[in-house]
Amino acid sequence: MAPITSTIEQIGAALTTAHATYGKSNPKSSQTHKESIGTLPGGTTRNVVHFEPFPVILASGQGSYLKDLDGHKYLDLCGEYSAGMFGHSHPVITKAMHAAIDSGFALGGVNQFEGRLAQLLCSRFSSIDKIRFSNSGTEANLTALALVKAYTKRETVIVFKGGYHGGLATFGKDGKVTANSMNVPHKFIIAPYNDIKALEEMVEEHKDDLACIFLELMQGSSGCLPADIEFVKATRAKATEAGAVLMFDEVMTSRMSTGGLQSFLGVYPDMTTLGKYFGGGGQNFGAFGGRNEIMSIIEPGHPGGAYHSGTYNNNVTTMAAGVAVLEDVWTKDVASQLYEFGEWLQNELRRVAAGTILQVTGVGSLMTLHFSTQTIRSAADVQGSVAELRELLFFDMLRRGFFLAQRGMISLMTVTSKAELQTFVEAVQQFLEERRDLVT
Known part of the structure; x- marks a missing residue:
């Protein structure tokens, strides 16, 4: 040999x-x-x-x-x-889930926990006036994108190379959506990450149809790559300038403080998506929320509004676990x-x-x-x-x-x-x- x-x-x-x-x-x-x-x-x-x-x-x-x-x-x-x-089997979260199960967990209507959970989240995230729940970060991101397009009546969404917003909105290192991608067919424009000049050029090119700039404050799945603070500030400025919505995917980074990494950085979006741990860790959870004028589009009876629903959006055990997390665990x-x-x-x-x-x-x-x-x-x-x-x-x-x-x-x-x-x-x-x- x-x-x-x-x-x-x-x-x-x-x-x-x-x-x-x-x-x-x-x-x-x-x-x-x-x-x-x-x-x-x-x-x-x-x-x-x-x-x-x-x-x-x-x-x-x-x-x-x-x-x-x-x-x-x-x-x-x-x-x-x-x-x-x-951690695993946290006693406070486990107790809340067991109590919810014992009281019935497929009720088919509004339950006692969802309003309280919404109040707790809105009180922590100053950029969120109102919030809705879903079943995962992926689902929250896709629903929020659809809502933003309905609100702005525009189609183009700027995302970033290496971005991951769930299995149906994934963008590789080279900025291309490959033939075998399972991405939803939104009109995505893929910009370089942490590149202010390229961002400015793309916003200028697409400003008339730009619905949203969609950013992870740290690209988790691509290797925990933080966004430069000046780059984050530039996304805020350019979205405002173009009349577009700035949306932060904080499914992972919201853990950096009780108000998310946005609070830590002092830069605030128009819309925020959340997920993962807020449901206690063992429950499917997603959420999207933001400015009242955007979220009002899905108010029941809103003239010309959009319709948002889903059987398990207010899953009783998830809502109960979330309340326990925010009231007693995540201080x-x-x-x-x-x-x-x-x-x-x-x-x-x-x-x-x-x-x-x-x-x-x-x-x-x-x-x-x-x-x-x-x-x-x-x-x-x-x-x-x-x-x-x-x-x-x-x-x-x-x-x-x-x-x-x-x-x-x-x-x-x-x-x-x-x-x-x-x-x-x-x-x-x-x-x-x-x-x-x-x-x-």
């Missing part, structure tokens, strides 16, 4: 070994996956949770830990891709501590990564680990990173008892202690030391 000489060959060999070790350690996950692939494409109903040679099958969660079918225990650093922010102190823990963890990871090609991008409690020699500011930059090293880190962390997203994303939970996070920092440091020849 020829000797392995190149770094890429060494990484490949290390990955082959990691796959084999993982396979031997997880026979029940392997068997369950084999039984599922005949009826579920890829053995799962969420492509994001799939990985080769087969995904770990999770069996239970309690607090900040997960267990899989083979009995392995993991510190959960994935946090259900930011939806599970309060200013908890939000501040989570943000501070996230900033601390990012700094600690950068410290142990000194002298290697490991980089950390993100804001507060959301971050992604990249292996790259170039500065990462956009989705295109992420494509230049060494994906095989990120995968090797993922399997090494699984072996050491840490569960994060395979793409390197970390989403912290409020129940995780700094001491637990310190053990992860030490595990990453050990990985970098053991794999030094591959990461320098």
Whole structure:
């Protein structure tokens, strides 16, 4: 056998070994996956949770830990891709859900929780006068786009390269919608992210038909890439100038404070979309809200208005969980501590990564680990990173008892202690030391 000489060959060999070790350690996950692939494409109903040679099958969660079918225990650093922010089986949320179930959970009319939940959210987000609920962030984003088009009577929507607004509104690094895209057929114009000059040019070109500028304040799925504050301010100014609606997708970033990242930055949109953790982490949840004159379009009986409904928009257990979250769980102190823990963890990871090609991008409690020699500011930059090293880190962390997203994303939970996070920092440091020849 020829000797392995190149770094890429060494990484490949290390990955082959990691796959084999993982396979031997997880026979029940392997068997369950084999039984599922005949009826579920890829053995799962969420492509994001799939990985080769087969995904770990999770069996239970309690607090900040997960267990899989083979009995392995993991510190959960994935946090259900930011939806599970309060950990697993939070007692306050669980109690609220059980009480709602005991009182009836498919009532077919207005329930006692939805109005209260709306009041709580509007009181926290100063840019939201009125709000409506839906079943996911994806659904909230698509409904809000349709509402904005009805309000402005315009068609064009400016989005950004690398943006992800759900499985039906995804925009790649190259700014193209590929032939096999499942995107809804809105008139999307895809602009470079964090590029003020390009934004100004596109707004000028499309201003007569521009309905909306739609922005993630941090592109989560593309690698936790924050928007520059000056770029965010430019979207506000250009939307106002063109008579268009500025909409922030805060499905992920709303966790940065009790008023979202918009409050943290001091830049406010006309419309905001929310999702994930507000339903308690285990419930389907989405919401969209904003200025009264926009939201009034869906008021029942509004002249020439639009119609918005959906059987599970006010799902009783979701509404009850949401009220419990906002009244008793997601307080200013908890939000501040989570943000501070996230900033601390990012700094600690950068410290142990000194002298290697490991980089950390993100804001507060959301971050992604990249292996790259170039500065990462956009989705295109992420494509230049060494994906095989990120995968090797993922399997090494699984072996050491840490569960994060395979793409390197970390989403912290409020129940995780700094001491637990310190053990992860030490595990990453050990990985970098053991794999030094591959990461320098």
